[in-house]
Amino acid sequence: MADETLDASGLNCPLPILKTKKALSKMDTGKILDVISTDAGSVKDIEAFCNQTGNKLISTVEDGGKYVFTIEKV
Amino acid sequence: MSDNNKMTIIATKGTFDWAFPPFIIASTGVAMDKEVSIFFTFYGLNLLLKDTSKLKVSPIGNPGMPMKMPFGPKWLQAIDFGPKIPNVLWNIPFADTLVTFLMKKTMAKHGVAKLEDLRSMCQEFDVKFIACEMTVDLFGYSKDDFIDGVEFAGAATYFEEASTGNHHLYM
Incomplete structure (x- = not known):
């Protein structure tokens, strides 16, 4: 169960990443953030973001054009 | 860092x-x-x-720019007017203002910041x-x-x- 949820539906690159960064910066280490996005580009981008920033991408779930990324703040 | x-x-x-x-x-x-x-x-x-x-976007000398309507019926939105309109015709007053307006509309529709x-x-x-x-x-x-x-x-x-x-x- 996520500690925080960020709904970035309808937003396009780079907004989902920028909002994810902002949301994570307000959270404590070990907390879980769910990011909801409708931007298909964010599948690759969230992965790249997590690889680069060291945060942990726990799962990516797609459901009819909606993506839910579960990220652990590291 | x-x-x-x-x-x-x-x-x-x-x-x-x-x-x-x-x-x-x-x-x-x-x-x-x-x-x-x-x-x-x-x-x-x-x-x-x-x-x-x-800050304006100009269609003049900008043949790479796709020009699609951000509103109207689907068939109209599908047309790329860029290659169809001779570039010289954009030398009309307020062309930049019009095209900038349409680009802003298109961006808003696509959730661009x-x-x-x-x-x-x-x-x-x-x-x-x-x-x-x-x-x-x-x-x-x-x-x-x-x-x-x-x-x-x-x-x-x-x-x-x-x-x-x-x-x-x-x-």
């Missing part, structure tokens, strides 16, 4: 469309833990103006904005024309900024 994590961008274009790439790359760079400076020179100075209404919002997000993320002092003087701008938080300096300052990084873009 290690020094080589630094990125610099030289922003030289002053049209509405080309205002986006520097701010998108800079804000994303900071989100990816880079330290980013943008050096705005020549027409790139437009990107720092308080009044962004002079507003220019001012991207710019203020860059500032919130501590992207360093440096305006080229020489071109500020050359074009007769006053420092009051620009948003707060801009540094005014020259090419040597750019080199100092760039000396510790390994990622430098010219836009």
Whole structure:
């Protein structure tokens, strides 16, 4: 169960990443953030973001054009 | 943050469309833990103006621009007018204003951030904005024309900024 949820539906690159960064910066280490996005580009981008920033991408779930990324703040 | 994590961008274009790439790359760079400076020179100075209404996208001499209607019936929205309209016909008054209006509509429809919002997000993320002092003087701008938080300096300052990084873009 996520500690925080960020709904970035309808937003396009780079907004989902920028909002994810902002949301994570307000959270404590070990907390879980769910990011909801409708931007298909964010599948690759969230992965790249997590690889680069060291945060942990726990799962990516797609459901009819909606993506839910579960990220652990590291 | 290690020094080589630094990125610099030289922003030289002053049209509405080309205002986006520097701010998108800079804000994303900071989100990816880079330290980013943008050096705005020549027409790139437009990107720092308080009044962004002079930023326009022009169809003149811009054959790469797809021109699709952001509203209307589906069949109409599917047509790319770019290659269909002889470029010389865009030499009519207010063509830039019309095309800029349509591009803003299209962007809003696609959930693209507003220019001012991207710019203020860059500032919130501590992207360093440096305006080229020489071109500020050359074009007769006053420092009051620009948003707060801009540094005014020259090419040597750019080199100092760039000396510790390994990622430098010219836009």
